[in-house]
Amino acid sequence: MAYHLRSASAPSSPRSNETKVEQQLQSLSTATSSPSATIDTMCDGLRTLGDLFGCIEKMVCTPSNQASLCQTVQVRKAVEEELGRSLVLLDLCNAMRESFMELKTIVQENLLVLRRGEDASTHAKTYIRLVKKTQKQFKKITRKTVSDNKQCRVVMLLAEAREVAVSLLESTSGLLSKQIEMPKWSLVSSRTFQKSKVVCEEEQLQALERGIGDLESGVELLYRRLIQNRVSLLNALSS
Template identity: 60%
Template structure:
């Protein structure tokens, strides 16, 4: 879904537009809950959710919604949702930091592999797996805080998008860790036994695949993060107008 592609043909009815956003979110939920989900699915899911945030932002910018969100009884819910969204902002920042560390660790591992530094390879493999597991920690600190926002449909859409974003990030992180652990069990331990040239080439290919996976998730998070910040700015502008 691309809001920029559809913005010229947005329906005149805010209710119709909001309903389409809800349909898009349900479709995304179905897509990412599939047992066949992959890193590519997660990357595309993060980007699609970013587009959903963009569409919500466009709906919020409609004059009728700006007036509604500024009303005292809705304003309080908007402010509460802004506070909750800070958790998502922090989570995106943490994930970006972890992914940057993972990429650097992967590059160091590949370099040690090429140089035939057996002890260094084993050490870096263990460090890499520990780092991947460390990326799971932020999710343990997040408590599920469902928001119904009765009577304020726009805030409810924002709350649902936020909750989906947290779920997507956690699923993407777990999927990446699973790929790392499977790769570790299936091949890396052989490297420490004997650094044969053919084996090194094989392991380099595995590491390059992992590096692409990390980059894909990183790209999806960056896309979502930009949309999230834009959404927060729009809400703050509405509240200050």
């Protein structure tokens, strides 16, 4: 069952806004790192994280925060460093989006194979290789995203949200990999199908296809919000 987080709408007080965003980031991190997390949990998490980045972007755009982001050389440097790290996260989102598109294509091909009663072993191996490739890309990228910046509260929230995003995407990749390796997700079948088995496998693949589509939409939302945050930060630096 999906973990439903509270709405990420921004309260009126700037301080309470920051506190609420920080609390929801912590709740989101706990929910998506839980052993009981599902694809639905990750989909909800991506949507919530997109909303939280939207709240942070609104904070960045306030006159007081725009002034504070350029107040000292140290804070300005912290903002520039966070802008650099956000590019890494954007690259990760792009890699995940491409992988989701390929995964959906392979799932659709497997559905056709099942319905024709053919051997799905080749497609299954391709599917597993693709997920492992995604995980390798992810691990290579995430090593560059760690930040210990505490110079500015808004920048600190951006860093925390980015780290939650990286963790969420890692958990998503791992969850997909585990589901593929589990017997109930096995795509390799004998040439002689029992009707009930074929129906069951079709339902599993259709559910997986829907889940990947929802994950794709969530990553797309996150990507758009990251771009908006970058634009707002760059505007603040140039003001």
